[in-house]
Amino acid sequence: MEDFILQMSHITKLFPGVRALDNVTLNLRRGEIHALVGENGAGKSTLMKVLSGEYTDYSGELILNGEAARFKGVKESEAAGVAIIHQELGLIQTLNVCENIFLGDEVCQNGVINWDIEFKRAKELLDELNLKVNPKTRVGNLGIGQQQLVEIAKALNKRCNILILDEPTASLPEDDSENLLALVRGLRDKGMSIIFISHKLGEVLSVADTVTILRDGETVDSRPVKEFTQDTLINGMVGREIKTLFDQRDCPVGDVELKVSGWSVFDGINDKWIVQDINIEVRKGEVVGLAGMIGAGRTELGMSIFGSFEGAITGKLEYMGKERPPFKNSNEAINAGVFYSSEDRKRFGLILNSDIAYNASLSSLDKFIAGRLFVNKNKEYGKVKEMVEKLRIKTPSILQRAGNLSGGNQQKICLAKALMTEPRVLILDEATRGIDVGAKTEIYRLINQMAGQGIAVIMISSELPEILGMSDRIYVMREGRISAEFDNKARNVTQEDVALAATGGATV
Amino acid sequence: MTNKKVDLFGLFYQNSLAVEAIVIFLIFQVLTGGMFMTFRNLSNLIMQGATCSIIAITMCLVIITCNADLSAGRFLGMLGMIAAIMQVNYSRIPSGLVVLMVFAIAVSVGLWHGFWVGYMKLPAFIITLATQLVFLGVNQYISNGRIIGPVTGIIAEMGNGYMPSISGKRNDTTLIVGAIIIIAYIWFEIAKERKSIKQGFGATSLGKIVPKIVLVTALAAAVTIILYNHKGFAYAMLILFALTLIISYVSKNTKFGRYIYAIGGNAEAAALSGINVSKELLKLYVLHAFVVATAALVFLGRLNSATTAGGNGYEFTAITGCVVGGTAITGGRGGVVGAVIGTMIMAALDNGMSLLNLNPALQYIVRGAVLLFAIALDAYANKRKAKMVHAV
Numbered sequence: 001m002e003d004f005i006l007q008m009s010h011i012t013k014l015f016p017g018v019r020a021l022d023n024v025t026l027n028l029r030r031g032e033i034h035a036l037v038g039e040n041g042a043g044k045s046t047l048m049k050v051l052s053g054e055y056t057d058y059s060g061e062l063i064l065n066g067e068a069a070r071f072k073g074v075k076e077s078e079a080a081g082v083a084i085i086h087q088e089l090g091l092i093q094t095l096n097v098c099e100n101i102f103l104g105d106e107v108c109q110n111g112v113i114n115w116d117i118e119f120k121r122a123k124e125l126l127d128e129l130n131l132k133v134n135p136k137t138r139v140g141n142l143g144i145g146q147q148q149l150v151e152i153a154k155a156l157n158k159r160c161n162i163l164i165l166d167e168p169t170a171s172l173p174e175d176d177s178e179n180l181l182a183l184v185r186g187l188r189d190k191g192m193s194i195i196f197i198s199h200k201l202g203e204v205l206s207v208a209d210t211v212t213i214l215r216d217g218e219t220v221d222s223r224p225v226k227e228f229t230q231d232t233l234i235n236g237m238v239g240r241e242i243k244t245l246f247d248q249r250d251c252p253v254g255d256v257e258l259k260v261s262g263w264s265v266f267d268g269i270n271d272k273w274i275v276q277d278i279n280i281e282v283r284k285g286e287v288v289g290l291a292g293m294i295g296a297g298r299t300e301l302g303m304s305i306f307g308s309f310e311g312a313i314t315g316k317l318e319y320m321g322k323e324r325p326p327f328k329n330s331n332e333a334i335n336a337g338v339f340y341s342s343e344d345r346k347r348f349g350l351i352l353n354s355d356i357a358y359n360a361s362l363s364s365l366d367k368f369i370a371g372r373l374f375v376n377k378n379k380e381y382g383k384v385k386e387m388v389e390k391l392r393i394k395t396p397s398i399l400q401r402a403g404n405l406s407g408g409n410q411q412k413i414c415l416a417k418a419l420m421t422e423p424r425v426l427i428l429d430e431a432t433r434g435i436d437v438g439a440k441t442e443i444y445r446l447i448n449q450m451a452g453q454g455i456a457v458i459m460i461s462s463e464l465p466e467i468l469g470m471s472d473r474i475y476v477m478r479e480g481r482i483s484a485e486f487d488n489k490a491r492n493v494t495q496e497d498v499a500l501a502a503t504g505g506a507t508v
Numbered sequence: 509m510t511n512k513k514v515d516l517f518g519l520f521y522q523n524s525l526a527v528e529a530i531v532i533f534l535i536f537q538v539l540t541g542g543m544f545m546t547f548r549n550l551s552n553l554i555m556q557g558a559t560c561s562i563i564a565i566t567m568c569l570v571i572i573t574c575n576a577d578l579s580a581g582r583f584l585g586m587l588g589m590i591a592a593i594m595q596v597n598y599s600r601i602p603s604g605l606v607v608l609m610v611f612a613i614a615v616s617v618g619l620w621h622g623f624w625v626g627y628m629k630l631p632a633f634i635i636t637l638a639t640q641l642v643f644l645g646v647n648q649y650i651s652n653g654r655i656i657g658p659v660t661g662i663i664a665e666m667g668n669g670y671m672p673s674i675s676g677k678r679n680d681t682t683l684i685v686g687a688i689i690i691i692a693y694i695w696f697e698i699a700k701e702r703k704s705i706k707q708g709f710g711a712t713s714l715g716k717i718v719p720k721i722v723l724v725t726a727l728a729a730a731v732t733i734i735l736y737n738h739k740g741f742a743y744a745m746l747i748l749f750a751l752t753l754i755i756s757y758v759s760k761n762t763k764f765g766r767y768i769y770a771i772g773g774n775a776e777a778a779a780l781s782g783i784n785v786s787k788e789l790l791k792l793y794v795l796h797a798f799v800v801a802t803a804a805l806v807f808l809g810r811l812n813s814a815t816t817a818g819g820n821g822y823e824f825t826a827i828t829g830c831v832v833g834g835t836a837i838t839g840g841r842g843g844v845v846g847a848v849i850g851t852m853i854m855a856a857l858d859n860g861m862s863l864l865n866l867n868p869a870l871q872y873i874v875r876g877a878v879l880l881f882a883i884a885l886d887a888y889a890n891k892r893k894a895k896m897v898h899a900v
Contacts, residue, residue: 075782090780092773094840095766103770104782106763113761119707134709268894312895 004063005030005193006051006162011060013046020046021058022217026195028162033184033194035208035225037201039237039462043217044197045087048164051195052084053077064162083160085151087167093140098122100139101154125153129183144272145176152183163187164195169203170295181207199293201233201503215239234499238464246469246491249448253472254284255321257456258305258338258425263315265297265304274300274311276480282425282456287447289471289488290460292502297480298460299343302427306340307333320424334363337424341414343433343460345407349414352403356395357384359402359413364420387416391446408439415446426450429460444470464495476501521889525833525846529853536860544860551738554731555810557855558744559584561848562803563826564833565755566796568847571830572772573789574839575625575632578823579640580800585819586643587614587804591663592656592814603661610801618797622790629786640823648816657813667809671741679740686732686741689749690725697721744806748848751799756844764791772839828875829854831882838890854878 006028013021021043028034036044049055051062053071062069064080071077077084091100098118107117122135131149139147148168155163165184169177177200184207188194198204204211205225212222213236221236228236259281265274275297282288290298303309305317307327317326319336327333333340342348350359361368361380368383370376384398391412395405402413411431418426428447432440447470451457461467467474468488476484476498484501486493520527536544543549563580570577587610594606621639625632658664671681697717705711735741759765767788770778779785803822808814826847833850835842857878861871 074780078782086780090774090777092770092777092840094773095769099766099769103766103778106766108763111762113763113766115761116703116707119709123708136709268896310891310894 003030004028005065007061007063008047008051009061009063011047011050011058011062013043013050013055013058020217021050024060024214024217024219025222026212026219027222028193028195029210030193031188031191032209033188033196033207035204035211036195036197036214037199037204037211037233037237038214042214042237044214045166046217047214048084048166048195048197051077051164052082078158078160081159081161082164083155083158083162084164085148085155085166085168087170091139091147091150091154094138096136096138097126097133097142097150097153098135100150101125101135101157103154105157121157122153125156128156129153130179140269141271143176144270145172145179148172148176148180149183161191162193162195164197166197167199167295168196169198169200170293177203199503201230201499204233205230213237230500231496234496238495238499246444246466247448249287249451251285251452251454253286254454256281256318257284257320258282259318260305261316261318263301263304263317264313265300265309266312266314267300268312269310274480275304278315278482280475280482282458284424284454284456285451286472287451287457287459287470289467289474290458290477291462291464291467291474291498292477292483294462296477296502298477299429301477302340302429302458302460305333306330306338306427308340334421334423337422338427339363339418339421339423339425340427341418341429341431343430345410345414349417350402350410352401354402355399356388356393356402356405356413357381357398360384360387360398360416360420363417364422367420383420384416387420391416391419392442406435406439408435408442411435411439411443412446415443419450423455425456425458427458427460430462431459432461432463432466440466464498467498468493468495474498478502478504517889517892521885524885525849525853528832529849529856532853532856532860536856536863540860540863543863547734547737549859549863550734553856553859554735554745554852555742556859557852558742558748559803559807559810560822560825560829560855561851562748562751562806563800563822564829564847564851565751565844566792566799567823567826568830568833568835568842568844569755569759569768569792570632570796571827571835571837572839572842573768573792574772574775575789576827577621577636577793577796578633579621579636579643580796580826581819581822581824582640582643582647583617583797583819584800584804584807584822585814585816586647587801588808588818589647589651589656589814589816591805591808592659593650595659595661595663596656603659603663607662607805610805611798614797614801615794618794619790621797622793625793626786626789644816647818651814651816653816655813655815657811659808659812663805663809664812665809666743666747667806668812669743669809670739671743671746673740679736682732682736682740685746686728686736690728690732693724693728694721744810747802747806751802752844752848755795755799759844764788768792769840772841774840824875824879825854825858826851828879828882831879831886836886837883 004027008024008026011021011024012019024043024047026036026047036047038044046055050058053073053076056072069080071080092103095103101122102118107114119135126133126135129149129152131146133142133146139150142150168180172180181203184194184196196204196208205228208225210222211225211228211233213220213233215237220239261279263278264276267274278301280288292298300309304311304313308330313326317324327336327338346352357380361384365375368376368380381398388395388398393409393412393416395409402410405413432443444466447457447459459467459470468491471488474486474488474493475482478501486497533545563584567577567580590613591606591610594601594609595603621635624630624635671685673680701712701717759768767778767783770781770783771785771788775785807818829851830842830847831837831850832853833846833848835847857874861874
């Protein structure tokens with residue numbers, strides 16, 4: 001019999017209306033690196049939250065070291081030797097390295113923290129990880145790669161024997177990633193069992209011993225890494241064919257509406273370039289897809305063009321054929337005719353407690369002001385009703401609370417809000433995230449209509465089928481840069497092409 | 509883009525506490541024609557500032573967790589009134605027992621605040637805004653609007669007592685205490701430095717450590733000389749000093765203290781690290797109430813009687829002091845010592861404006877403007893950092 005340190009079988013986890021995990025199986029051998037791959041939303045993070053005890057209401061079996069276990073919180077799973085390093089760093093930026101490593105596990109004598117022991121142990125851990133920083137350094141002053149190592153030190157300090165890394169290299173530059181992978185291999189050789197979640201398939205193939213592929217909450221494949229290639233991995237992850245969702249669009253593509261060149265964005269808080277040296281353009285009536293993995297800098301690029309990203313921006317912006325300074329804020333961008341619709345509609349797209357009319361007209365209120373002071377509700381409601389009909393938003397009334405609508409209809413309100421500003425350039429960030437297929441086709445139809453009206457659309461999306469089915473041209477971003485550009489007029493670019501460019505497999 | 513110019517703003521921002529102190533002291537010294545910097549006035553100033561500075565000790569921790577306490581001033585007023593009524597109307601109760609009862613009430617109020625803020629997760633701002641009004645009402649109700657006094661025993665000593673002389677000579681204890689503090693401080697700094705070297709972190713550059721020691725020593729010596737020349741060391745000052753040291757130590761060297769900073773830095777990450785955020789907040793509000801109660805007794809002892817107006821606006825002075833002293837209103841950053849010094853600077857501002865007989869209306873405007881300025885400075889410094897391109 002094989003030596004499994006962890007066996008998760010028949011795990012099912014329901015969210016309201018969604019089967020996030022459906023009968024999932026994951027078997028982790030002692031001392032192996034087990035990669036867990038899948039598209040965004042395939043259920044990888046949910047499965048890990050089941051393991052770490054953050055979700056308790058699941059069905060299925062979890063056997064750790066031969067004994068059935070069911071954790072009721074992070075504390076319990078940690079005590080059993082499971083440590084998880086989340087995708088978004090769980091470090092406190094304002095505390096120093098040593099304090100972060102020992103957060104929750106302070107070494108105390110008579111209630112007073114023993115700094116001597118903590119510093120000594122912190123130094124040992126940092127030496128082990130080959131990280132040359134003073135434990136007294138504030139974490140906020142470290143680079144993202146160093147912070148990642150501090151996270152690992154924190155996990156090691158808990159004396160775990162199962163380490164879960166959720167996209168540890170997503171935001172790391174190439175050489176930092178290499179260091180990290182070498183380190184992960186080193187930990188395995190010392191006997192640690194590691195679950196490694198990553199979108200970077202090249203990395204998965206080089207570091208993992210076993211790969212499990214999740215798709216739509218189900219395990220589709222689990223085999224030794226030797227039996228996979230980049231292509232079979234991508235096939236397993238993507239699986240389905242959906243070409244019929246997308247209608248033909250034959251509107252003419254006009255002049256360049258918006259163009260950025262040498263566009264770079266620096267985040268001074270985290271001390272790093274998020275977007276570097278981008279040259280892209282979008283034409284009237286054109287839909288341009290912006291593909292790439294989470295953390296590649298697509299959202300930041302969109303927001304920086306829209307003037308709503310806090311950071312230093314360099315580069316040239318050409319709009320409507322003329323060069324102009326970058327938009328200082330969203331207001332300036334909207335007035336000029338550029339609109340960005342956020343990827344997180346519940347936090348940044350809508351005010352859920354307010355009604356549809358309020359949300360739809362929020363960005364274009366200037367158009368409904370009577371006598372320079374009051375909102376002319378007749379005019380406002382008239383326009384909103386028109387939009388609700390045009391976008392086929394299913395609601396009994398435009399005074400319905402936005403939060404009561406389904407995800408698809410909420411997304412349509414976001415589009416209505418965008419369209420009511422009468423934009424010339426529309427940046428849609430993950431416009432179909434978390435909505436069902438029927439609603440998706442409607443959104444695609446609307447995007448086609450917009451392009452037909454001559455709006456230049458930049459569509460940011462992590463879903464390859466819609467990028468391929470909708471875009472006239474495709475830009476792929478990786479680690480803050482454009483890694484590839486494809487002409488997709490004939491809809492002949494393949495998922496593999498884009499996935500390779502996004503994960504770093506291809507050379508451009 | 510590298511920044512080779514001397515970063516004037518950065519330099520000012522890092523030393524803003526010292527700059528603000530010097531500016532305020534110089535302005536008042538000139539405007540009052542030398543009345544401001546006399547031994548007598550400076551000693552008074554420290555006594556007046558002690559109450560708010562004590563509040564600031566834990567107010568800054570509350571702010572560090574991204575919360576607030578708007579009720580501190582009225583709470584202080586109410587506790588003072590309760591203590592005064594117990595002493596005056598029920599004079600058989602020994603003053604020590606009165607003190608204990610005040611602390612008991614404080615702890616229960618701390619539990620109350622902590623319950624709503626920590627466990628019910630309601631905004632501290634609203635909760636304490638509500639209780640502030642309740643405290644004022646209780647104060648007026650039990651006093652009927654009268655002034656109650658005088659107070660005696662421990663309470664009077666806490667606010668108005670000075671350390672006795674040992675040899676019979678004038679204020680010799682002040683010199684002794686001052687000397688002990690200075691020697692202890694220098695010894696502490698040297699020990700810290702030695703430890704750092706022993707742990708392999710290398711020595712701090714002399715250019716950094718010597719000016720710091722000299723500056724702190726000079727400040728301590730100056731305060732000692734001021735007090736020596738006017739009445740000596742008051743117990744109120746000792747209370748302030750001791751509480752500052754203890755709570756500053758607790759905030760840096762205990763689990764509780766570290767969790768306070770962790771919660772303010774990133775509450776979600778703190779919870780994921782296994783910290784019981786609700787419980788830590790409850791503990792903090794209890795500690796804070798205890799400290800405010802101490803301030804209430806010092807305040808009552810100094811004024812010798814309680815009024816319904818007692819403590820009005822003290823939370824404002826303390827919060828402003830914290831912000832001036834480097835506590836980030838967005839949480840996670842700051843320290844007790846800075847908050848106390850910041851509040852003393854605010855006390856100096858109040859004292860100077862009173863000496864000038866400035867119209868009270870104008871005093872309010874100045875105090876509001878100072879708070880705005882301090883917050884704006886912090887916000888500007890952060891925004892500037894976000895937009896600054898460093899060499900990577």
